[in-house]
Amino acid sequence: MSWRKQELARFSTSLSWLPEDKAQRTFARANATTSRGRYGLNESVWDIRERWDVEKIGASATRAKLASYARDEEFFLCFGSHDVCRISRIAFLDHWQDMFAPSRDDVVVMPDSEEWCLFYCHEDEFEAGRKKAPNQTSEPTRETGP
Structure with missing residues (x-):
């Protein structure tokens, strides 16, 4: 068992680790x-x-910002090619701070549909995006915070 899975074992009722081949894909x-x-x-x-x-x-x-993006009932937390799990929306919103570590983790959060995505950076920052429509041009990024 990887160190990540051991570290998050206390959340075992809230998440399920993908088998190796599905995790890699x-x-x-x-x-x-x-x-x-x-x-x-x-x-x-x-x-x-x-x-x-x-x-x-x-x-x-x-938490409010995450809730506004993460609307699916379940989605994936992608820590690395061997450490990908499926988690419920409620468990993610309630426990993300206990699962992600500043200065260590970069995590992609996304549903099967890939309609939205969150990126948690080891600098304790989130970035949120929605899938672009075909031929959509980029708009400037809006940074928030005081």
């Missing part, structure tokens, strides 16, 4: 949508809606 899909030039989402794939610093806006404001 899901991570490859998630990884293909991240930027190669910075920590965040690939702007050619996603309409970046906002980026925020968790420390600046606080936990309850972050």
Whole structure:
């Protein structure tokens, strides 16, 4: 069992780890949508809606923002090619702070539909995006926080 799975074992009733082959395929899909030039989402794939610093806006404001994007009942947390799990919306909103570690984790959060995506950066920041429509042009990213 990987260290990540051991670390998150206390949430075992809220998440389910994908088998190796499915984890690798899901991570490859998630990884293909991240930027190669910075920590965040690939702007050619996603309409970046906002980026925020968790420390600046606080936990309850972050929870509200996450809830506004993560509307599916279940979605994937993609930590790495061997560590991908499915989690319920409620468990994610209630426990994301206990699952993600600043200065260590970069995590892609996305549903099967890939209609939206969240990227948690090790700098304790989130970036949220919605799938671009075909031929959609990029708009400037809006940063939030005080």
